[in-house]
Amino acid sequence: MKRLIVAVAMCLTLVACATGGRLDSAERLELYRAHAGPPQQDMQFFGSLNGWNELGDSALAVWTRPSEAYLLELSGPCQDLPYAQAIGLSSQSGRVSARFDKVLVRGTGPGPQMPCHIASIRKLDVKALRASEQELRQAQAEER
Structure with missing residues (x-):
C-alpha cells in the first residue's frame, strides 16, 4: 500500500x-x-535542529541530524510559518511529544507569536x- x-x-x-x-x-x-512512516507519540530532541522546511501553514519537516528528519503536522494553521526566519520546539526531558508540545515561530514581526500545537509526528x-x-x-x- x-x-x-x-x-x-x-x-x-x-x-x-x-x-x-x-x-x-x-x-x-x-x-x-x-x-513518512506511521504516526508516533514523540521524537528525540536535544535542543537544536539541523534544519527545517515549511510545508504550508500547518506542517513542517524538521531535521534533528543530517540523516534523521520528522514530518510534524500541526493541529491547525500556524500564523506566519511560511514566512518564518526561525522556529523552535518545546520539549520535555529531550523529547518532543505529539498533542503536547509546540512549534514556536520566530522572527516574523514584533510582538509575541502564538504557539502552534503539534498534532502528529512521523519519521521521514x-x-x-x-x-x-x-x-x-x-x-x-x-x-x-
Missing part, C-alpha cells in the same frame, strides 16, 4: 513539475507524506525522500 501511495504522489508531483516548474507547499507536503525516510527529490530535479531538467 505504501508503494502505491508513493507512486501516486510521484506521478502527481511530476505532473505538477511539468506544468509549473517548482513545487508549491501543498505538493511538497504530499511528497513528504509519501515518505530521508534516503527515499532525497532520491525522489533528485528524480524530480532530473525530470524538471529534461522538461527544459
Whole structure:
C-alpha cells in the first residue's frame, strides 16, 4: 500500500513539475507524506535542529541530524510559518511529544507569536525522500 501511495504522489508531483516548474507547499507536503512512516507519540530532541522546511501553514519537516528528519503536522494553521526566519520546539526531558508540545515561530514581526500545537509526528525516510527529490530535479531538467 505504501508503494502505491508513493507512486501516486510521484506521478502527481511530476505532473505538477511539468506544468509549473517548482513545487508549491501543498505538493511538497504530499511528497513528504509519501515518505513518512506511521504516526508516533514523540521524537528525540536535544535542543537544536539541523534544519527545517515549511510545508504550508500547518506542517513542517524538521531535521534533528543530517540523516534523521520528522514530518510534524500541526493541529491547525500556524500564523506566519511560511514566512518564518526561525522556529523552535518545546520539549520535555529531550523529547518532543505529539498533542503536547509546540512549534514556536520566530522572527516574523514584533510582538509575541502564538504557539502552534503539534498534532502528529512521523519519521521521514530521508534516503527515499532525497532520491525522489533528485528524480524530480532530473525530470524538471529534461522538461527544459
